[in-house]
Amino acid sequence: MIDPEAARDLLAFYLEAGVDAVLDDEAVDRFADETPPPTIVPRSPDVGERAASGRQTRRAAESPAVVLPPPDAAAAEAREAARSAQTLQDLRAILDRFDGCGLKATATQLVFADGNPQARLMLVGEAPGRDEDIEGRPFVGRSGQLLDRMLAAIGLDRSSVYIANVVPWRPPGNRTPSPQETQVCLPFIRRQIELCAPEVLVCLGGPSAETLLGQKGITKIRGRWFDYDAGSRTIRTMPTFHPAFLLRSPLQKRFAWRDFLAIKKALSG
Numbered sequence: 001m002i003d004p005e006a007a008r009d010l011l012a013f014y015l016e017a018g019v020d021a022v023l024d025d026e027a028v029d030r031f032a033d034e035t036p037p038p039t040i041v042p043r044s045p046d047v048g049e050r051a052a053s054g055r056q057t058r059r060a061a062e063s064p065a066v067v068l069p070p071p072d073a074a075a076a077e078a079r080e081a082a083r084s085a086q087t088l089q090d091l092r093a094i095l096d097r098f099d100g101c102g103l104k105a106t107a108t109q110l111v112f113a114d115g116n117p118q119a120r121l122m123l124v125g126e127a128p129g130r131d132e133d134i135e136g137r138p139f140v141g142r143s144g145q146l147l148d149r150m151l152a153a154i155g156l157d158r159s160s161v162y163i164a165n166v167v168p169w170r171p172p173g174n175r176t177p178s179p180q181e182t183q184v185c186l187p188f189i190r191r192q193i194e195l196c197a198p199e200v201l202v203c204l205g206g207p208s209a210e211t212l213l214g215q216k217g218i219t220k221i222r223g224r225w226f227d228y229d230a231g232s233r234t235i236r237t238m239p240t241f242h243p244a245f246l247l248r249s250p251l252q253k254r255f256a257w258r259d260f261l262a263i264k265k266a267l268s269g
Contacts, residue, residue: 074100103169122198143243205242
């Protein structure tokens with residue numbers, strides 16, 4: 001007999017991984033002649049997904065196909081556009097108009113930021129997931145709920161921090177952003193950090209730390225302080241585990257707790 005709770009957990013895992021359809025139980029020989037296509041049985045979407053799907057369908061019907069520039073040209077365009085932003089509102093408007101990243105065409109909407117732009121602490125993850133893509137805010141799924149609890153443990157909440165991602169559009173199926181996609185988006189998150197001007201910056205996860213600090217190996221660098229060059233000033237920056245990783249590896253939460261205590265101490269100093 002199937003355990004209902006285990007089945008729900010498995011379905012939740014599939015949803016976060018981007019699985020949205022079920023194939024036939026029997027394998028299909030795709031090399032055989034005249035093989036009929038497999039029957040695809042879509043799951044019933046929830047209200048949020050139906051709304052998101054409707055927005056994507058309308059946008060696809062109303063918008064002409066976008067021809068992307070070469071990666072180098074797109075990155076150069078991104079750098080120039082990001083430099084022109086004088087405020088966070090300017091930067092968001094520029095990102096809304098920017099068509100140099102292919103992820104924009106497949107995402108439901110831009111996921112710019114959440115929290116207080118005047119906060120002393122800024123946290124940067126890698127890219128939005130399914131829930132973030134639907135709501136248009138970073139870290140609102142299961143990993144976001146864990147992040148909220150981690151912040152609450154050191155006396156903070158979303159009104160006292162600023163949260164963003166290196167890549168502001170969800171990659172299809174929650175896949176990892178390609179190096180080209182990350183490089184195109186990098187000037188925008190750099191400018192976002194400059195305009196926010198936090199006292200302390202936290203890289204949530206290895207990809208964020210590698211992109212912003214050039215440091216690899218999150219298990220080796222987490223909990224250490226680095227200097228992030230924000231142009232006119234340097235910002236004390238700490239890499240730590242991404243909440244999604246902590247959900248998969250709960251034993252690592254004790255190390256993240258040490259990191260957050262160090263962050264609290266830095267903010268109180």
